[in-house]
Amino acid sequence: MACRTTNAMPLIAAILLAVVLCILSIFTGVADINIAALFNDPQALWLLAVSRLPRTLAVVLTGGSLAICGLIMQMLARNKFVEPTTAGTGQGAALGIIVITIMAPQASLTIKMLAAIAAALCSTAIFLALIRKLPTDQPFLVPLVGLVFGGFVGAIATFIAYQLDLLQYQDVWMNGEFSGVMLGRYEMLWFAAALSLAAYFVADQFTIIGLGKDMALNLGLGYRQIMLLGMTIICVVTALSVVTVGMIPFVGLVVPNIASRMMGDNLRASLPWVAGLGAMMVLASDLIARLVRYPYEVPVSVVFGIFGSAFFLWLLFSRPAHAR
Amino acid sequence: MIEIDRIGFAIGKSEILNEVSAQLPRGKMTAIIGPNGAGKSTLLSLIARLISPASGTIRVDGHNVQQTASDTLARILAVLRQENVIASRLRVRELVGFGRFPHTRGQPDAQDGEKIQWALDLMALSPFADRFLDQLSGGQRQRALIAMILCQDTDYILLDEPLNNLDLFHSRKLMQVLQDMAHRLGKTPVLVIHDINYAAKYADNILAMKQGGIFANGPTQAIFEDDLLSALFDTPIRIHQIEGQPFAMHH
Ligand SMILES: Nc1ncnc2c1ncn2[C@@H]1O[C@H](COP(=O)(O)OP(=O)(O)O)[C@@H](O)[C@H]1O
Ligand SMILES: [Mg+2]
Numbered sequence: 001m002a003c004r005t006t007n008a009m010p011l012i013a014a015i016l017l018a019v020v021l022c023i024l025s026i027f028t029g030v031a032d033i034n035i036a037a038l039f040n041d042p043q044a045l046w047l048l049a050v051s052r053l054p055r056t057l058a059v060v061l062t063g064g065s066l067a068i069c070g071l072i073m074q075m076l077a078r079n080k081f082v083e084p085t086t087a088g089t090g091q092g093a094a095l096g097i098i099v100i101t102i103m104a105p106q107a108s109l110t111i112k113m114l115a116a117i118a119a120a121l122c123s124t125a126i127f128l129a130l131i132r133k134l135p136t137d138q139p140f141l142v143p144l145v146g147l148v149f150g151g152f153v154g155a156i157a158t159f160i161a162y163q164l165d166l167l168q169y170q171d172v173w174m175n176g177e178f179s180g181v182m183l184g185r186y187e188m189l190w191f192a193a194a195l196s197l198a199a200y201f202v203a204d205q206f207t208i209i210g211l212g213k214d215m216a217l218n219l220g221l222g223y224r225q226i227m228l229l230g231m232t233i234i235c236v237v238t239a240l241s242v243v244t245v246g247m248i249p250f251v252g253l254v255v256p257n258i259a260s261r262m263m264g265d266n267l268r269a270s271l272p273w274v275a276g277l278g279a280m281m282v283l284a285s286d287l288i289a290r291l292v293r294y295p296y297e298v299p300v301s302v303v304f305g306i307f308g309s310a311f312f313l314w315l316l317f318s319r320p321a322h323a324r
Numbered sequence: 325m326i327e328i329d330r331i332g333f334a335i336g337k338s339e340i341l342n343e344v345s346a347q348l349p350r351g352k353m354t355a356i357i358g359p360n361g362a363g364k365s366t367l368l369s370l371i372a373r374l375i376s377p378a379s380g381t382i383r384v385d386g387h388n389v390q391q392t393a394s395d396t397l398a399r400i401l402a403v404l405r406q407e408n409v410i411a412s413r414l415r416v417r418e419l420v421g422f423g424r425f426p427h428t429r430g431q432p433d434a435q436d437g438e439k440i441q442w443a444l445d446l447m448a449l450s451p452f453a454d455r456f457l458d459q460l461s462g463g464q465r466q467r468a469l470i471a472m473i474l475c476q477d478t479d480y481i482l483l484d485e486p487l488n489n490l491d492l493f494h495s496r497k498l499m500q501v502l503q504d505m506a507h508r509l510g511k512t513p514v515l516v517i518h519d520i521n522y523a524a525k526y527a528d529n530i531l532a533m534k535q536g537g538i539f540a541n542g543p544t545q546a547i548f549e550d551d552l553l554s555a556l557f558d559t560p561i562r563i564h565q566i567e568g569q570p571f572a573m574h575h
Pocket of ligand 2 (some may be wrong): 364365398406484516
C-alpha cells in the first residue's frame with residue numbers, strides 16, 4: 001500500500017537477464033539453430049515455432065505461476081515453509097488423474113483436468129483444516145504436517161498406479177520436465193498464468209489473509225471467499241501444470257522466500273517480482289537440465305529439486321531471530 | 325452506544341458467559357476490568373463479531389453485529405486482540421496502511437497517506453516506519469498494531485490489554501490519545517485493562533466482570549470503592565484520593 005520510490009537499476013538488470021535467459025533457452029537444443037538460419041531456412045523457423053518457442057514459453061509460464069501459487073499458499077497457511085507440491089496439492093492432483101483414468105479411461109482431457117482440480121481442492125482443504133489446529137508459535141510443525149500429508153496422498157496415488165500398472169504415467173506427472181512441450185500441447189499453461197496474475201487484483205486481500213483470521217475480519221474482508229479464491233487459484237494452476245509438464249517441487253517455496261527476504265510480504269509490491277523470479281529460476285534450471293548431460297536431458301524437477309531442497313534446509317536453519 | 329443484550333457463550337460444555345447484559349455509552353472511554361478468566365476478552369471478541377454468541381444480541385451504534393455486513397462494521401468498529409502473531413514481513417508503514425483498507429478497498433488516495441502519517445506520529449513510529457515488523461521490539465510492534473487500529477478511524481475502538489509491552493511513557497500517551505478521542509471527537513474506546521489505576525485515571529466508565537458475568541457497571545467514581553473492588557479481585561484494596569483522583573492501593 002505504501003508508495004515507495006524504487007531504484008530502476010534492479011528492474012533493468014532483471015529484464016536484461018530475462019532476455020538473455022530466454023534467448024539462450026530458445027537457441028539451446030540438439031538441432032542447431034542460428035539466427036542467420038531463421039531468415040533463409042524454413043525448417044529452422046518451423047522448429048522454432050513448433051518446439052523451441054513453446055518450450056521456452058511453457059517454462060516461463062509454469063515458473064511464474066508456480067511461484068505465485070507458493071506465495072498465495074503461504075499467505076493462506078500463514079506459514080513460510082509450505083507450497084503446493086510439498087503439502088498435498090500436487091499429489092492430490094496426481095491422485096485425481098489416476099482415479100479418473102481408471103474410472104473413465106476414455107474421458108476427455110477437460111474431464112481429467114477437472115478431476116485433477118477437484119482432487120487438489122479436497123487435498124488442500126484437508127491440509128488447511130489440519131494445520132488450523134496447530135499452535136501458531138511453532139511454525140515448523142506446519143511444513144512437517146504438509147510433508148507427511150503430501151507423502152500420504154502421493155503414496156495412495158503410487159499404490160493405485162502400481163496396482164494397475166500405471167506407474168509410467170504417474171512418473172510423468174510426478175517428475176516435471178519440459179522436453180515433451182510442443183505447439184498445441186502446452187496452451188493450458190497460458191490459462192494458469194492468467195489466473196495466477198489475476199491474483200494481483202486481490203493482492204491486498206491475500207496480504208491481509210496472511211495477517212490472520214481476526215485481522216481479516218476486523219478489516220471487513222470476506223474471509224471465506226478470499227480463502228476459497230486463493231485455494232481455487234492454487235489448485236487450478238497446480239493441476240494444470242501437473243497435467244501438462246508434471247510436478248516441479250520447491251519453486252513455490254524457494255522463490256517467494258527469496259522475495260520475502262528481499263522486499264517483504266506486501267503482495268502488491270512483491271507479486272510481480274515473485275512471478276518474474278520464478279520464471280527466470282525455472283528457465284535457468286531447465287537450461288542446466290538440458291546441458292548437463294548433453295545431448296540427453298535430466299528432468300528439470302531433479303535440477304530444481306537439488307537446489308530447492310538445499311535452499312529449503314538453509315532457510316529452516318537460518319531463520320532470522322525474532323524478538324518476541 | 326454498545327448494547328449487550330443477554331449474551332450467552334460456551335465452549336463445549338463449559339459456560340464462559342452467562343446472560344450478560346450491559347450498555348456502554350457513546351463518546352465515553354470504558355475500561356473492562358476483572359480477574360483472569362472473567363470473560364473480558366471473550367466479551368470483546370463478541371462485540372467485534374470475531375466469535376458468535378450462543379444466545380443474545382449485541383448492537384453497536386444500532387447495528388446488530390451478527391447480521392451486519394463485515395465490511396460495513398469495519399468502518400464502525402476496530403478491534404485489537406490480546407495476542408497477535410504476525411508471521412508476515414511487512415513494513416510498519418504498510419501494516420498501518422492496511423488500517424485504511426475498509427475505506428479504500430486497496431485504492432488509497434492522498435488523504436489516506438495523511439491518515440497513515442498521523443497514526444504513525446501518534447504512536448511515535450516515524451523513526452521505524454520503513455522497518456520490517458520483525459526488526460522491532462515487542463513494545464514497538466504493539467504500537468504498530470495500535471497505530472493500524474487507530475488508522476482505521478472508526479467510532480468504536482476495542483483494545484484488549486493494549487498496554488501489554490508498552491513502557492510508562494507510551495502507556496500514558498496511548499491513554500491520553502484515547503481519552504482525547506472520546507472527549508473531543510466523540511469516539512468510544514473500550515479497553516480491557518489490568519492496571520486498574522490507569523482505568524481510574526482515564527476511563528469515564530467501568531465494566532467490572534467476574535466469573536462470566538457482569539459484576540458492576542457504572543461511572544468510574546462509583547465503581548472505585550473499597551468493598552466493590554476488593555470483592556471483585558478477592559484482594560484487599562483501598563482507594564485513596566490523590567490529587568483529586570482515586571488511586572487503588574493493593575499491596
Ligand atoms: N478454547 C477454550 N476452551 C475452553 N475454555 C476457554 C477457552 N478459551 C478461553 N476459555 C475460558 O474462558 C474463560 C474466559 O476467558 P477470557 O475471556 O479470555 O478471560 P479474560 O480475558 O477475562 O482473562 C476463561 O475461564 C478461560 O479459561
Ligand atoms: Mg483476556
